[in-house]
Amino acid sequence: MPPLSDILTLTLATAWGATDLLRAYYRGYSATGDVLELGVQTQSDGPVTAADLAVNHYILQHLQTHLPAAAFGYLTEESYKEQPHNQRFPQPWVWIIDPLDGTRDFIDRTGEYAIHIALVQNHRPVLAVLAVPEEDRVYYALRGHGAFVVDRQGNSQPVRVSSRSQVQTMALVVGRRIWGDRFKQLLAQFPVQRQVRASSIGYRIVKLLRHEADVYLSLSGRSAPKDWDMAAPDLILTEAGGKLTHADGSPLQYNRGDISQWGCLVGSNGTNHSYLCCAAADILTQV
Known part of the structure; x- marks a missing residue:
């Protein structure tokens, strides 16, 4: 099991790669100029696009390539239906992933969409990354170490909520x-x-x-x-x-x-x- 700090570094790199992929779908073309179709599918629990599926595949592949398979379970919005119904993952560490939080807003081009990647142990998150692609910012946290935001240039700063009390x-x-x-x-x-x-x-x-x-x-x-x-x-x-x-x-x-x-x-x-x-x-x- 790698140290959590190393896993965080891997997760941040994964989030930036997923950000680039989502932004490409959002704009409708890849870095090489190929047209990217959203291919929207309407399902009972909401729309799904080619972007959801592509980013889901990218995140899983990137994490699974670098982490020991036996230690980790993977629960994602796009793959949970393949799991046995109402059964928890038995692995000690479970990734919980939303490759595209706000699919409807992604389709409607509001810009208010995100990527969620969390690592859970004993039913509580211990590591989390939340990317906001249209702002080129990634928020992240390790349990007990505070929350931070980092930009594309690698500039990281602590994040604290407001102190308003009235x-x-x-x-x-x-x-x-x-x-x-x-x-x-x-x-x-x-x-x-x-x-x-x-x-x-x-x-x-x-x-x-x-x-x-x-x-x-x-x-x-x-x-x-x-x-x-x-x-x-x-x-x-x-x-x-x-x-x-x-x-x-x-x-x-x-x-x-x-x-x-x-x-x-x-x-x-x-x-x-x-x-x-x-x-x-x-x-x-x-x-």
């Missing part, structure tokens, strides 16, 4: 499309009323890292965020000084068999986290 001055990041009457009622009564909008989940967490928002909120309905949506943002937000939990205050658990993160999830800069969790839980008992 609820009336805080901002809540929500999706550009809000689904579900119950979630709308939760938002209407939630203590933080100022809202900013962002599309993919990774991009919403980046809003907290950049002090453009202080709180993230989600509520499952007929579906829920998946492990690959949350694992990388979870560790990076936590290492940046924030918190991400269920509304009852319990941490998110990964590689449990069920890939869905059901219920209400609350992310914040940490200053009022318990209060915001209690507020969300109280509201949900009434709506």
Whole structure:
């Protein structure tokens, strides 16, 4: 088993390569000028493009080529259907990967898409990388070592969430499309009323890292965020000084068999986290 610092170096290189590949698909042509078609397929759980599949293949190939096979499991958005239903990976280390977080926004050319790569041990992430291709930036974290952002030139700097503590001055990041009457009622009564909008989940967490928002909120309905949506943002937000939990205050658990993160999830800069969790839980008992 290589040291985690070496695995992080490998993961960052993988993320930059995946960034280049996604940007090529986003623009519609490769570095050699070949046309790249998105080939959008509509599936029951959302659209899938040739970019999703190509980047998924690239990330898996890059990691599996350099890491011992027996030690690692791989759970990705594009391959999980091939796994036995509701069975956790038995390996001590499990990669949880979203090769394209925000496929709809990728198709719509909003620029608000991301790449998530997390390494999980004992159901919690220990290493995470979140790439934002259209900004040429990669956020990363090792458990216990803080969160950082690095640019294409290799300039790295620490990342910390905001210190805003007065609820009336805080901002809540929500999706550009809000689904579900119950979630709308939760938002209407939630203590933080100022809202900013962002599309993919990774991009919403980046809003907290950049002090453009202080709180993230989600509520499952007929579906829920998946492990690959949350694992990388979870560790990076936590290492940046924030918190991400269920509304009852319990941490998110990964590689449990069920890939869905059901219920209400609350992310914040940490200053009022318990209060915001209690507020969300109280509201949900009434709506």
